Amino acid sequence: MRSAVRRRAITAGTSLAVVAGLCLATATSSSASTSPAPSAGSSSDRLYIDVAGTAAQAAASRTGQARADALAMANQPTARWFTKGTPAEVRASVDAYVSSAAADGSVPVLVAYDLPFRDCSQYSAGGAADTAAYAAWIDAMAAGIGHRKATVILEPDGLGIIPFNTDINGNAEWCQPAEADPATAVANRYAQFNHAVDSFKKNAATKVYLDAGNTNWLSVGDITDRLIKAGVQRADGWFVNSSNYGPTDQSAKYSSWISQCLDLVTNAGYQPAWCASQYYPASPGDFSTWALTDAAYATAYANANRTPDPATMKHGVIDTSRNGKGYWTPPAGKYSDAETWCNPPGRGLGDLPTLSTGDAYVDALLWIKIPGESDGKCYRGTGGPTDPERGIEDPDAGQWFDQLARELVQNAKVALPTPTCKVTQVTSKAWHGAFVSSVVVKNTGKTAIKGWKLTFAFSGTQKAKADLGAKITQGGQVVTATSVPLTSTIAPGRSIAFGYLGTGADAGLNPAVHVLNGQACA
Structure with missing residues (x-):
């Protein structure tokens, strides 16, 4: 021996x-x-490449084309999702992640995803037990960041899906979990967001962005109303298109309208319901008509005797991780529920992550969703267990999906550097x-x-x-x-x-x- x-x-x-x-x-x-x-x-102009992220892990455990595809995505800056754990555990995990970025001299992007009744107990069910538990978890995450630079994406779908919410037009929404109290669910959700904003913003070097859905979802007025109630005035802005496929130009336009709607509501006595949107006077399915909504905002500003100044207004960030081919249009009449958001075929990587967008209303293009991760098991209105569009059973939400990764790299919008x-x-x-x-x-x-x-x-x-x-x-x-x-x-x-x-x-x-x-x- x-x-x-x-x-x-x-x-x-x-x-x-x-x-x-x-x-x-x-x-x-x-x-x-x-x-x-x-x-x-x-650290002011460079996003952190997560050398220990899920894409890097996928690349390390694969060979051949699957490894090459995972590596192509792992070599770009992506967000790190924090979705569970005790306060002590999440503080330690965040500290380690942010420390790695600080040593590299770059800006880490963190996704906080632990709201009670997360995803209305659907594909990504989970989250904190109640408001007090969520506040403790968020405080621990903020403590893990400390006084270092970081960008926080606060709760994807958290404002788009609110238990027992009523929309801006007075319509009751579909998310009504049996475990939630209808009398307090909405107030609790906004209290959770406001606490998170204040907790993270104790550090001036942390940028915080709130959920603003995507262009196929809420109207500009509706999401602006929710953002205000969630404390966006004390945050840095909102994020658009998280885990979705909307084209960058449409998301940028939508984000600029939210910025202008918020400005008019805050400073010109406007009501959110008055704000023009992708639904009126524009037609949501015809991007060439969206100039009509631009004109509507120009008129609103003229009537208010006010000039929009993006330098003093809140801005958005856009998730471009999978939007290189835009939304998927399913075959007509083939599915009772095509689940267009769920592992749609033939999509591609979008614009590369950057903090320099050239757009006064957009702070960053980010890869918030980890491209290559499955959206969940997609049945498209059938009984499953296979995805009828792919002929295979999709991996669980958050698991690596080799076929999806291959499509995203093959159909990338821009050449990878x-x-x-x-x-x-x-x-x-x-x-x-x-x-x-x-x-x-x-x-x-x-x-x-x-x-x-x-x-x-x-x-x-x-x-x-x-x-x-x-x-x-x-x-x-x-x-x-x-x-x-x-x-x-x-x-x-x-x-x-x-x-x-x-x-x-x-x-x-x-x-x-x-x-x-x-x-x-x-």
Whole structure:
């Protein structure tokens, strides 16, 4: 037994010795470059790529085309959903996630999804037991963020689906769960939202956006009325098209109308019910008519002797994760309930996530829904268990769906960016609770990289210990390797290498996603 352990120690030392030699050789050859160093970006203009998210996990556990599709989505900034757990658990999870983004110097997007009677106890049923439990959970999530930068997407569908609600026209809505009290359900929902807004906004660096549905749902006046009651004036705005497929231009138009309706209601004595919308004077199914609603707002502002100033108004963000092909139009007469929102076929990835939209009414384009995750088991009015549009049984909501992922990548609206770096990581199998990992980073771009951080995530409870050629730090599953003087410059076409020792019997597969200075590598 001692001899076996000794051989293992020699192997580990030899691996790091090879890394050391490669570090020295590549650092020497790259230092002659005089190409300008690219900016690593800053937390004010870059969204966080979740190296430990569900897309990264899917890529790590797959091969071939399925792996490539998952990796294509994992290499883009996506939101992290927080949907359950005790206050202590969610605080720790949020802290670890936001810490990883802070170390990377980018902005994390978090989805808070734990309202009582979430999704009216349908596909995504669950949530906190009551208002007090929800408030404690939200406070813990806010504490996990602390004073760091973050963007919070507050409760998808939370204002679109309210138990025992009556819409702006006085019509009773369909969500009436037996467990809810009809006398208090609506007031409770708004109290929950207002508490969440105030809790998150104690940190000025946290941006908070409330649910505004999508263009096929509530009218502008109806959602504006709900946003006001939910405390939008103290938040940063709203999000549109979460987990949906509406085209970006339609969502942007809809969001601009909410902004103007809110401004008129707040500052010009308007009533939400007076606000023009996608339903009037426009026709919802004919985007060419939406200019009529633009004109209606222009008239309303003229009558109010007021000029819209987007710089002083609330704005929206848009989920573009799956809207590259817009809404799905099902075959006429084929289904009694086509469930157009549920894993529709032939959809594509939409515009890439960005904080620079060029639209004064839109703060960001985000991938709120994780593309590649199933919407649930879709029966389209049949008895199931298969999805008649696909001929297979769809995965449960939130589970990875290889067929859906393939369609989204194949039909993407824009070309996915080509990485300008390549990472090769080789990790030994664990032996007596220890393993060795060597990492080679190649600059495939045209400018030198001067100073770098590389992040990736372990698959379990592994811990990085000794390092060589880089400074290794770790928070939760996420590992950050920072350059040292010997390896700090990587000239175009050149590589550097570093290594580390790790502990953990479950070393598993090598990480699928590596992010260098905020940009995903091949």
